[in-house]
Amino acid sequence: MPHTxxxxxVSTLYGAATLAAALDAGRFGARKDARRILLVSNNAAxxxxxxxxxxxxxxxxxxxxxxxxxxxxxxxxxxxxSAWGPRGNDTALWQKAFRLAWGIGERDLIxxxxxxxxxxxxxxxxxxxxxxxxxxxxxxxxxYGPTREKxxxxxxxxxxxxxxxxxxxxxxxxxxxxxxxxxxxxxxDAFRAxxxxxxxxxxxxxxxxxxxxxxxxxxxxxxxxxxxxxxxAEEEEDLHVRMLTGAAMxxxxxxxxxxxxxxxxxxSAALSKAAAEAGVRLTVLDAxxxxxxxxxxxxxxxVVGCFSTAMVTASAYYDVPxxxxxxxxxxxxxxxxxxxxxxxxxxxxxxxxDLERGQAPAPVGEAPESLAPLVRTLGFCMQxxxxxxxxxxxxxxxxxxxxxxxxYYFPESRxxxxxxxxxxxxxxxxxxxxxARRVVRRAVxxxxxx
Numbered sequence: 001m002p003h004t005x006x007x008x009x010v011s012t013l014y015g016a017a018t019l020a021a022a023l024d025a026g027r028f029g030a031r032k033d034a035r036r037i038l039l040v041s042n043n044a045a046x047x048x049x050x051x052x053x054x055x056x057x058x059x060x061x062x063x064x065x066x067x068x069x070x071x072x073x074x075x076x077x078x079x080x081x082s083a084w085g086p087r088g089n090d091t092a093l094w095q096k097a098f099r100l101a102w103g104i105g106e107r108d109l110i111x112x113x114x115x116x117x118x119x120x121x122x123x124x125x126x127x128x129x130x131x132x133x134x135x136x137x138x139x140x141x142x143x144y145g146p147t148r149e150k151x152x153x154x155x156x157x158x159x160x161x162x163x164x165x166x167x168x169x170x171x172x173x174x175x176x177x178x179x180x181x182x183x184x185x186x187x188x189d190a191f192r193a194x195x196x197x198x199x200x201x202x203x204x205x206x207x208x209x210x211x212x213x214x215x216x217x218x219x220x221x222x223x224x225x226x227x228x229x230x231x232x233a234e235e236e237e238d239l240h241v242r243m244l245t246g247a248a249m250x251x252x253x254x255x256x257x258x259x260x261x262x263x264x265x266x267x268s269a270a271l272s273k274a275a276a277e278a279g280v281r282l283t284v285l286d287a288x289x290x291x292x293x294x295x296x297x298x299x300x301x302x303v304v305g306c307f308s309t310a311m312v313t314a315s316a317y318y319d320v321p322x323x324x325x326x327x328x329x330x331x332x333x334x335x336x337x338x339x340x341x342x343x344x345x346x347x348x349x350x351x352x353x354d355l356e357r358g359q360a361p362a363p364v365g366e367a368p369e370s371l372a373p374l375v376r377t378l379g380f381c382m383q384x385x386x387x388x389x390x391x392x393x394x395x396x397x398x399x400x401x402x403x404x405x406x407x408y409y410f411p412e413s414r415x416x417x418x419x420x421x422x423x424x425x426x427x428x429x430x431x432x433x434x435x436a437r438r439v440v441r442r443a444v445x446x447x448x449x450x
Contacts (some may be wrong), residue, residue: 004034005104007129008066009114009122011041011081013056013290014309017198018139019113020062021191022163027184028113028135031065037102038066041081041121042073045227057205057289058198070102072121085124094128113137117159117176118149126155136176137163137186140309143173145343146379150386151179165191167312168347170367174379178386192317198289199296207287208297211256214283216298218252219314220244220271221291221305224260230330230341239326241274243304246325246355248278252302256283258291258310295320302361306330307341307348312364321361324352332408338382346378346409347371373397374409381410384418398422 006028010016016038022028023036044050053059063069075098076084086094099106110132114122117136126134136159143164156179164173166185173183202208220243225231231239240257247255257271268284275282285294291310295303295318303314306326314320327349334342350371353359377397380390398421402410416423416431 003105004109004111005037006034006111006113007037007039007125009039009041009072009112009125010053011043011115012139013053013059013062013198015115015137015139016053016059016062017194017290018137018163018165018186018191020065021194022137022186023065024194025187025190027163027186028111034111035068035104036066038063038069039072039125040069042071043082043121047073047080051288055288057202057287057293061197061201062194068102075101076121081121083120085120086128088127091128091130095130098128111135113163115139117155118147118151123155126158130154132158134159135161135163136181138173138175139165141167141307141312141344141347142340143175143183144168144171144347144375145340146174146338146383146387147176147178148338148340148383150383156181165313165316167309167316168351168364168367168371171347171371171375174343174375174387188317195290195292195317196296199293202287202289202293203297205287205289207285208289208294211283211285211294212297214254214256214281216252216254216256216281216283217300218247218250218255218302218304219291219294219298219300220247220255220257221303221308221310222257222259223306223308225306225330227260230334230339235329237270239306239329240271242356243325244271244274244280244282245278246323247302247304248280249358250302250323250355250361252280254281254283256285256294256298256300258285258294292317304355304361307345309344311348311352315363319363321363322352323355323359323361324348325355327352327354328406328408337411337414342382343375343378346374349406350374374401374405378409381414381418381420395421 008019010019040053042050042052072081110129112125112129112132113135114125115137116122159176159179159181162173162176162181162183163186164183222240226233226236244255272282292313295314300320303311303320303322304325305311311322315322327345331345351364353361376390377394380387380394402422412423412427416427
């Protein structure tokens with residue numbers, strides 16, 4: 001009789017915690033009913049120099065929920081996980097090879113649980129194990145945005161559900177909705193229990209003790225947006241300084257900065273100088289632990305960030321007031337328009353108080369009625385072909401609300417490109433001329449063989 005093997009692909013500790021909570025809540029059945037493989041992928045640009053998942057506090061506790069742990073990087077070496085995928089006629093060979101290497105019987109059924117199904121390594125796994133059911137889990141605010149790449153029907157029709165955290169109660173994910181994939185919430189109590197488990201594991205970290213001794217009342221979150229070409233290094237450095245200045249203006253005199261694991265040391269140096277000038281005691285926590293672990297042990301009164309998911313978890317699972325800095329700056333420069341960070345930015349910009357405008361920090365509550373239509377309109381403007389059925393609601397929303405919406409949400413050039421309300425006839429005419437010129441240039445190149 002065939003057995004079932006469940007393969008859980010993960011690249012971050014936050015994602016592993018989401019999966020662990022789903023397992024604890026019985027979302028993947030009883031453990032005795034299937035063999036569970038944790039497939040770890042290090043997607044950093046240079047994996048050999050990046051912090052590994054097994055170096056993070058709490059990882060061993062999460063790994064205990066699985067029957068075996070396998071490195072995807074080693075399995076496909078020397079290829080990079082984000083760049084490699086099998087050629088179409090090689091998928092059967094790869095499946096046979098992995099079944100043999102991972103001890104999976106030839107007739108055993110396989111289920112996949114993957115993150116970011118639009119890209120590798122999830123896309124590669126779905127292609128290799130082409131008969132498997134696919135479960136997608138989302139561990140952050142991107143689940144509320146559109147699917148960023150058009151998926152082939154052969155993959156989309158196999159996706160059984162989207163598991164996600166209920167970070168914004170009342171807001172439904174747009175991700176994978178084009179295939180009718182039902183969203184399923186990972187229970188809050190299960191996820192919080194996993195976070196507590198991870199925090200216990202980090203309690204003895206020697207880098208945590210000096211932070212707690214300073215009794216910080218505010219936490220600043222770094223994202224390292226320069227790494228993904230959203231900001232320049234100088235702009236992001238300035239963003240962190242603005243976070244600190246805002247916290248100081250709000251009355252906080254002891255602050256801890258939690259940098260992104262791949263952030264350069266220079267960020268901390270710039271902050272240290274700004275803290276000294278503002279009379280703020282700054283501690284930098286560059287330790288292999290989640291920001292949520294810091295919330296558990298530090299019990300801050302404020303968490304400040306740009307649009308990090310960790311801001312919203314501070315509010316949703318620890319009831320900490322949050323505030324934002326720099327969302328408008330980032331949204332104005334975000335390119336291309338379909339960039340998948342646009343919806344997380346908009347959600348934070350719409351819900352979280354602006355620290356620099358003197359708005360009082362507060363926990364994020366239920367989604368207001370205004371949020372879902374805004375997200376759906378953004379989703380259509382980002383991926384109009386995938387979500388063509390949202391065009392009419394988007395037109396109606398823009399006709400009613402565009403005048404009251406900051407211009408960086410819906411630039412006129414994008415509205416003109418899509419023929420939507422809010423674009424001027426002359427702008428649409430210029431776009432038509434540009435398109436015609438591009439067509440002519442392509443035709444000339446084809447004709448000359450260049």
